[in-house]
Amino acid sequence: MAREKKRRSTGRRSPLAAAALIGIGLLLTGGAYAGASAAMASTGQPAASTALTADDGKKLFQANCATCHGLDLQGTENGPSLYGVGELSVHFQVSTGRMPLQMQGPQAPQKPVQFTEEQIAAIAAYVQSTSPGPTFPAAQVLDAQGDAAHGAELFRINCAMCHNVAGAGGALTEGKYAPNLHTTTPLNMYAAMVTGPQNMPVFNDMNLTQEEKRDIISYLVYLQQNESPGGFSLGSLGPVSEGLFIWIFGIGSLIALTVWITAKSN
Template identity: 75%
Template sequence: MALFTKSRKAGRRSPLATVALLGIGLLLSGGIYAGASAAVAATTETAQAETTLTVEDGQKLFQANCATCHGLDLEGTANGPSLAGVGELAVEFQMSTGRMPLQMQGPQAEMKEPQFTEEQILAVASYVQSVAPGPQYPADEVLDGEGDVAHGAELFRINCAMCHNVAAAGGALTEGKFAPDIQDTSALHIYAAMVTGPQNMPVFNDMNLTPEDKRDIISALLYQQEAQAPGGFTLGSLGPVSEGLFVWIFGIGGLIAVVVWITAKSN
């Protein structure tokens, strides 16, 4: 009697082969994706390195956009002050907040969207610093927000609250001028304002406020920015004027409306 052996059908694969093929495919696609990502990242880094602007680029930007008012040699003109001694910190502050270039003449320069990229601003600041040295960027420790919050809040109330409001919400000054709201201002710009004295703000040098004092004030303001308002709606943190106005309009106004409604019902 002949013995017959069952043979596997032609073209049929083992289940293990399918798993192996899937694994190989995943490895290949993952390797290709990782390689492509690394190549794109390297290209981006190279492009960024190649587009880093120099002091000379900053000079060209200054001459094209700032010299009309501030002079080719930063000496100032009838339309703008001299920049002698303002330094890179003042330039970065004024341009990053959009105050410069000035949009129009007025009581003071107002904040708006900056017209230049951060790279261009740093280039112009470096150029001004090279020609007219002045206040420079502070150490990272000054801006870290780890100072004495209680001491900083006390210093802010003594030196700043009369203009900026105790809640840093800003306030009106004379002749159409105003102290801006600084509730969302960055640590660097708070420091720059204290050191460079923009607009009507006085300059707080190290004789007035030590670097430690400035760090404490910055820490207090950063803490206040992150703190929640336990009392609910802050009404702009403008104090008793806005609160009284709210009570008169909505509180007493609501009571009058109820009285009128009750009287109308009785009639």
């Protein structure tokens, strides 16, 4: 009898064994279900398209933009009318994070984008369907394969007084500024020329032809893709930053060398 009791006591399972078995069973069941679901999805009907429409854009507009621009794009005391601005202007303002506006100020600053590309396209399509305006150009205009040298000349004549000849931006009056163009996309370069956001003038096809706009875009993309051939660009801000660098490091080094020589002789 003593031996029988001893065998029963040694054959008793650990209290954690049942929990471990249940966990393994759940893992196996979940894995099998996931595999079966994936197999059914791969052999089943294709998923429905999730592309947003102008109606979806209307809902997004009413939820995020109508407070300032009005439910019917008519504008309010807090924001201008959007009649005739077109989808190109909407894409520029929203894809750069300038809209929705964070706070009133001299001009709308760039900030992180709040919408996906699909949502931006839907809002732009809604505005375009309600009040048509400037639209997207042909792909060739944005290919950056134009005459960059001619584009540089056009940029110096029409844009450099605000944006700097190297596209580094610059200060304007009353707290306004021209942004740098070092990360601007070709589409937004074109949109800015056509729609004239904030303080920028409008360059229609009478001022700059489509080919000339293409050349300017080619020049700016060339600047983005190529480093300064002269070494440190110092922000491409011109003689002010270069002179400051010479005074601080050049003359400072000469003074330090003079002090060292004097101390050495003493």
